Amino acid sequence: MKSILPITTVVLAVLAIWYAFAVWMNAPLQRDAYTNAGRADYSTQDLIVASLNMERPKLPGPHQVAAEMIKLIVATPPTSKRSLVYHALITLEETLIGFVIGAALGIGLAVVIVSVRWLDRSLTPWLVASQTVPIIALAPMIVVILNQFNITGIAPKAAIAAYLSFFPVTVGMVKGFRSPDPLQLDLMRTYSASQGQTFVKLRAPASAPYFFASMKIGAAAALVGAIVAEVTKSEDGGLGARLLAGSYYGQTVQIWAALFAAAALSAALVGIIGLMGRLAEHRMGFVR
Amino acid sequence: MIDRRMADLVPPFLFGLVVLALWELVVRAAHVPAIILPTPSAIALRFFTSIPTLAADFWQTIKGLLMGYAVGSGAGLVVAVLVDRSLFLQRGLLPLGNLVSALPIVGIAPIMVMWFGFDWPSKAAVVVVMTFFPMLVNAVAGLESASAMEKDLMKTYAASYWQTLVALRLPAALPFVFNALKINTTLAMIGAIVAEFFGTPTVGMGFRISTEVGHLGIDMVWATILVAALAGSLFYALVALIERRATFWHASFRAREA
Numbered sequence: 001m002k003s004i005l006p007i008t009t010v011v012l013a014v015l016a017i018w019y020a021f022a023v024w025m026n027a028p029l030q031r032d033a034y035t036n037a038g039r040a041d042y043s044t045q046d047l048i049v050a051s052l053n054m055e056r057p058k059l060p061g062p063h064q065v066a067a068e069m070i071k072l073i074v075a076t077p078p079t080s081k082r083s084l085v086y087h088a089l090i091t092l093e094e095t096l097i098g099f100v101i102g103a104a105l106g107i108g109l110a111v112v113i114v115s116v117r118w119l120d121r122s123l124t125p126w127l128v129a130s131q132t133v134p135i136i137a138l139a140p141m142i143v144v145i146l147n148q149f150n151i152t153g154i155a156p157k158a159a160i161a162a163y164l165s166f167f168p169v170t171v172g173m174v175k176g177f178r179s180p181d182p183l184q185l186d187l188m189r190t191y192s193a194s195q196g197q198t199f200v201k202l203r204a205p206a207s208a209p210y211f212f213a214s215m216k217i218g219a220a221a222a223l224v225g226a227i228v229a230e231v232t233k234s235e236d237g238g239l240g241a242r243l244l245a246g247s248y249y250g251q252t253v254q255i256w257a258a259l260f261a262a263a264a265l266s267a268a269l270v271g272i273i274g275l276m277g278r279l280a281e282h283r284m285g286f287v288r
Numbered sequence: 289m290i291d292r293r294m295a296d297l298v299p300p301f302l303f304g305l306v307v308l309a310l311w312e313l314v315v316r317a318a319h320v321p322a323i324i325l326p327t328p329s330a331i332a333l334r335f336f337t338s339i340p341t342l343a344a345d346f347w348q349t350i351k352g353l354l355m356g357y358a359v360g361s362g363a364g365l366v367v368a369v370l371v372d373r374s375l376f377l378q379r380g381l382l383p384l385g386n387l388v389s390a391l392p393i394v395g396i397a398p399i400m401v402m403w404f405g406f407d408w409p410s411k412a413a414v415v416v417v418m419t420f421f422p423m424l425v426n427a428v429a430g431l432e433s434a435s436a437m438e439k440d441l442m443k444t445y446a447a448s449y450w451q452t453l454v455a456l457r458l459p460a461a462l463p464f465v466f467n468a469l470k471i472n473t474t475l476a477m478i479g480a481i482v483a484e485f486f487g488t489p490t491v492g493m494g495f496r497i498s499t500e501v502g503h504l505g506i507d508m509v510w511a512t513i514l515v516a517a518l519a520g521s522l523f524y525a526l527v528a529l530i531e532r533r534a535t536f537w538h539a540s541f542r543a544r545e546a
Contacts, residue, residue: 006380014384025403058403121296122303129521134477136394137493137516140485140501141509148324216390224392231485232498240395247398247486255398263391270390 018062025058026051060253068257081237084261090238091226092265094154098161099222103215105162106169113170114177114203115195124174130167138163139225140232153236157229164225165218172217176210177203208284212277219269227262239265326507335511341496342515348492350519352408353480356415361472363416364423365465369453371424372431385425393418397483406487415479419472423465430464431457463538466531473523477516 030051034042042050052061060068069084078085113120113127139160146156180202188198230240239262246255308328314320315327322330335342371377397414404410434457442452484494493512500508 003379003383006376006378007383008380010377010380010384118299122299125297125300126304134474134481134516134520136478137481137497137513140498141506141513144501144504144506145324148321220390220392224394227392227395228482228485231482232501243395243398244486247401250402252399252402259395259399262395266391267387 015062018059019052022057022059022061023048023051026054029058030054056250057252060256064253065256065260068253069260072257073261084239084242084257087237087239087242087258088261088265090154090236091223091230091240091262094157094226094229094238095161095219095223095265095269097154098158098163098226099165099219101158102162102165102222103169103218106166106214106218107173109166109170110173110177111199113174115199127167127171127174135164135167136225136228139228143229143233156233157226157238160229161222161225165222168217168221169214172210172214173207176207176214179210180206205284208281209277209286212273212280215273215277216270219273220266223262223266223269323504323506326510330507331510331514334507335514338508338511342511344491345493345496345512346515346519348408348488349411349480349484349494352411352483353415353476355408356412356479357419357472357476359412360416360419360476361423361469364420364468365427367420368424368427368431371428378428382425382428385421385428389421389425394479394482397479397486400483401486406489411480411483411488411492414483415476418475418479422471422475423468426464426468426471427461430461433464434460462535463531466527466535469527470524470531473527474520477520477523481516 027047030047053064072082072084076083080086113123142160142163143156146159184202185198188202193201226238227240230238231244234241234244239258242258243255246252246258312327312329315325371381394414396417400410400413404413438456439452442456447455481494484492485498488495493516496512497509
């Protein structure tokens, strides 16, 4: 709770810097506009106020973004194609489907890697290497490939979201399943527990903190995947499509609104998982 | 010891070969059209015949990437040192830094393209923002990591703040800093490539991928991805190598030598 004051201060400072930058970046444009309109009698105050309320500013003021978001979220019905809720729901659907598939695959692969020795030795270096590869570069190609199979709409984007969330989950869960220390594993052996029993009674519960940490990273990665996929295939809407449309038509306020919607979505997903994690870890008796 | 390391490499190497062979066989046997999945041999052929194009794309992308990586990581480290002096700023900045790290930052690419133009500076700007926060969060944690005993020792030497910083706390923070540098190699690749999806001069790896996908030159897409994968792995390996040299004293490396 003692963090509230520092965080508020920093947020206010960020807002102040944002306003300063907005004036600094937009004022030249506004000055040109005044010159073109033949006006020379404007005061500094006029200039500042005008540059914070431009139609297509280089950097919109925070209040402009807030107004745009309120307009597109509250004042527009969610069924309208202009509504941010409409697009955010599309993105959320792709993200969630992809995330669930990706997380399930990732956990499954982690179980296999931990249980089968030769697979571990041959697969793990590739998994580590795959972390250094910009997987997201594959996104446009996956869309096209799936298109060849007449898979369109949500599926290709969910596939990319799944693909992106899959690797961090695998890596995190392998670490989690390996987290019990040798002492505990030896104890299971003295009980003559089978490999399956050791897994269910020791490895799986011990991996809980890693599970929630991987879920957080996986969900954030799935959202990035969905957004980038929407940029590559923007006909069906979604926050990524709004970003692209905004950048085509120079609608900066629209870009920022879509960006903040995406940020809110990501923060909400990660927050919910974090909350579930804290509850679960508390009940399971992990000391934090 | 070298022998053992080589022996460790054999299973993954064989596994990779088997996967490539299976890929080649399945694609040929099932007559999968090259538009969906080209054979590894076709990709290799395309790679070797288009080296000039791929090299030009690589340089275009790597310019923005390296510049952004250096500025973003450097700024993160400097801000971490500044923030470290004030508990108030730490309490305010760190939760926000953690929050921002989870956000889809690649989304700022269209804005940066608008501000800095189509060429590599806009890509560098995206990379700066993407790499800044992981470095900030890690470096602040790293600066905390010197133990109380060590700090007390510096105090008994009557070391000044700067002396303590340079002789004790920055070296102690190095493992954390290198952790961030390694995370940032991947983030920088992603940022530089995705930013090119939003507009570039007609060169660059992200540009190549998005245009070749447009006219179904899938083998060229794979060749570009191969370049990206090689570059990403080499970049990571280079940072890891420097880390090994710079933090040879750290437990994780000492344990491996024994």
